[in-house]
Amino acid sequence: MTGATTAFDTAAGRWPWSRLARQRFVLLAGSAPDVVALRDRDLGGLTAVAVNNAWRIRDDFDYVVFPRNFPDENRPPEGYRGALVREINYLKHVASAGGLLFCGSTMAFNAGYWAVRYLKPALIGFSACDMIYDDDDETHFYGKGEADPLRDNLTLRSLEAKSARLFAYALAAGSLAVNFSTRPRSRLVFPRLPLEATRNRSAMRRVAVEARRSAEGRAILDAAQRTARMEAAPPFDVDPNNYWALVGDAAATEFLDKVDRQWLELVPHIETLSGAIDRRVSAL
Template sequence: MALNKVLIVGSAPDALKTADWDTSCFSHTIVINNAWKACPSWSCLIYPEDFPVDRRPGDEDSYGKRIVTAEEFVPVQNEFGGFVYAGGTMSFTAGYWALGALKPDVIAYIGCDMVYEATPGGSTHFYGLGTADPLRSDVTLQSLEAKSLRLQALAHQKGCAVVNLSEREKSRLCFPRMAFASLETMSQRPDIGTPLPCAVESALSAESDLGYWVESGRYWEEVGRFDKQKLRDIDDLWLATATELALA
C-alpha cells in the first residue's frame, strides 16, 4: 500500500518551488492562507476566521477543492490539546488538522520556516513583503521550536513522520530535513528519531495540570488568565524532548 503523504505549503519565498513539482505523490496538498497562489496543484486551503475575503480564491480557482475553516480545524486542534499548547499560528494548525483529519504517514512542510529574512529582491514572502504572523507578540508563540517539537512528538504517537523540505539555511522548525526527490520516491515511512516517551509524557502531563483549555479556539479572548512563565516552562519541557533524544 502506498504511503499517505501530505504536503503543507506556507508563504515563504521557496513556496514557489511547488509550482514545478509533480505533487501527485501526495494524497493532499494543503496550502495556508495566500499560498494557494504559489501552488497550482493544491487540494486543500486552510485559513483563519480573519483571513481577508479578497485574498481567498474565487469559485473558478477553488472548484473541486476543499476549503478548511475554523469550523473544521478547531475541533481537530482540540483533540491535540488546543491552541494554547499547540501554538496560535496557522503553520501548526495546518499540521494538527492534517494529522487528525487525513491520518497521514508523512507530513512534509515547505515555505514554513518562519524566519522572514528578506531575499535580495526585498521579499519576505513569495508575494513580496508580508506580515510575520508567527513572530507577533503572543503568549502561545514564545518558542516556535518548542511548538514544532510538540507537533513532531504527537505525530509520532500517531505513526506519522514530520519532515521539512526546505533548503533554506535557517528554520524555526525542528523537523528533520528531507529532499523532495527523496520523499517523492519513498515507499516506506522514514525511520527518523522520536523524542523519548518519558519526556513527551512529562510535557503532556504539565499541560493537563495547567488546564489552559479554550474550546472555542479563540484563546485571545481569555489571554488574561494565561501565565506566560508557566507556558514558557512547558515550552522548555518540549525542548527537552529533543535534548533527551540527542543523548539517548
C-alpha cells in the first residue's frame, strides 16, 4: 500500500509550490442567504466563480458552475459575460482528484476541486457555502431550497470529512482554501478569513506559503497522503465517479466511514493552522 499512486501525488506534482507567486485569488460563491452581501462588494482582482443560482446576485462573475440537471430556466441567459462550466467540464477534474466517491458529490466540493485544478489559485475562498439547513430558516438567498448536501448519499456521510479532504488536496496543489463566511456555523472546516484581507495580495500570498511550509501544514499533507493511499486500495472495484453501484453495500459503507474518520483526524491540525493564520492576518 505504501507504493500506491494517489490523487494527492498528482496534486502535488503538477503545481510546484514555487509557482504560487504567479497564481490568482478565487472567490467561490454559493447560494446561502448571506451571499447577498456580495452584491455590492468590490471584487476587483478576484476571479469570481458562482455555483448554481449564485450568478443572479451580480452580473460580473467570471465563471458559473452547474450540473447537467440544473434547470434551463435557472441558467445564465445567452450572452452572459462569464464562462459556463458544465458537468462535463468539472467532472474530469473531480475524477483526477479522487472521484465523486471520495471527493463528495455536492456542488460546493465539485466546484472547489475544479477551481483548484483548473484555476490553480494561491487562495480559494468560499462564500455562502456553509451547507447549514435549519428547518425553520431560509436556506438560500432565494428562499427555502432543497438541502442537496444532506440527502441520503453515500459520498456525503460526513461533510466535515469531505471538506477536510478538500482543504488538504488544495494545500497539496499549492492553494490555501479558506471560508469567507461570517455565519457562526459551517460544515466547512477551513480557516476563516475576512474577504477584505485579500486586498493585501502580496501579504496573503506569503500567508499561504507559510501555511503549507508550517509544521501543521506538513502534518496535514503527510496524514492526507496516508489516507489517500487507503482510498487508492478500496475493497471493491468501482469507478469512483460511478459510486451508485455501491449503494446498499454494507462493506463499502464501512470502508468509506473509516476513510472519513481518517480525514476528520486532520481537523485539529487545520484548527491549529487556522489560529496561526488568524494571528498572522491580524498583524498585517
